[in-house]
C-alpha cells in the first residue's frame with residue numbers, strides 16, 4: 001500500500017491549462033474516483049500521477065518521493081484495453097510480469113512458475129479463470145478490460161490507476177468491470193484511483209470522490225457528501241437526470 005500526495009499540481013499544454021493547482025492526499029488503501037466532464041483534466045491528472053506526463057508546476061509524491069517517471073509499483077489501466085488480441089487471456093495477464101522478465105521472455109511465456117501462478121490468480125480475481133485459454137480477440141469488451149485488470153495485478157503494484165476503464169462498455173459490463181476493479185483493490189490492499197464520467201457508477205463503487213472542473217478541484221469528499229449540489233458544481237449545466245439517485249441528505253434538504 002502507498003500514500004499519494006498531490007501538491008499544487010499544474011499542467012499546461014501550450015495555452016491550455018489542463019490542471020490548475022490541484023492538491024489532495026490519498027491515504028494507503030483508499031478507493032478514489034475522479035469525476036468530471038470530458039476535458040476537465042481527469043486523464044491528465046492520472047497521467048501526471050503515473051509520471052507519464054511531465055508536470056508544469058507542483059508535485060506528486062508517493063510515500064514522500066516525488067514522481068518523475070513511471071514507477072514499477074504503479075499500474076495503469078486505460079480506456080482502450082491495450083491487450084494483445086492474438087494471445088490468450090492467460091498470455092496477456094502474464095505480460096504484466098514484463099518488468100521482471102523482459103519482453104521476449106514474457107511473450108514466449110518463459111516466466112518463472114511463480115509469475116505463471118500469479119497470472120492465474122489474477123484471472124481468478126477478475127472472474128476469468130475458466131476463460132484463461134481463450135484468445136483475447138474473441139472476448140467481449142468487458143472481458144478484455146478484465147484481462148487488462150488481471151495484467152495490471154500481475155505487475156504486483158501498490159497503486160492502481162484506471163483512466164475511464166469502462167468508457168467503451170455497455171452499462172451491464174461497465175458495472176461488472178467496476179465491481180471486479182473494486183474487489184481486486186480490496187483483496188490486494190491497493191491504493192486505487194479511477195476516473196469515471198458516469199455518476200451512478202461512481203456512487204455505486206466509489207469510496208471517496210474528487211471532482212474536477214476546468215482543471216480545478218471543485219470537490220473532495222466521501223459518498224455521503226455527494227449531493228445534487230455537488231454534482232451540479234462538477235457537471236455544470238450538463239443534464240445528469242437519471243444518472244444520480246438522490247441521497248437521504250438531499251431528501252432532508254428539500255423536505
Ligand SMILES: Nc1ncnc2c1ncn2[C@@H]1O[C@H](COP(=O)(O)OP(=O)(O)OP(=O)(O)O)[C@@H](O)[C@H]1O
Pocket residue numbers: 013016017018036037038039040041042043044045164197
Ligand atoms: N496532449 C495534449 N495536448 C494538448 N492539449 C491536451 C493534451 N491532452 C489533454 N489536453 C487538453 O487538456 C484538457 C484536459 O484534458 P484531459 O484529457 O485531461 O480531460 P479528461 O477529463 O480526461 O477528458 P476525457 O474524459 O475526454 O478524456 C483538455 O482541454 C484537453 O484538450
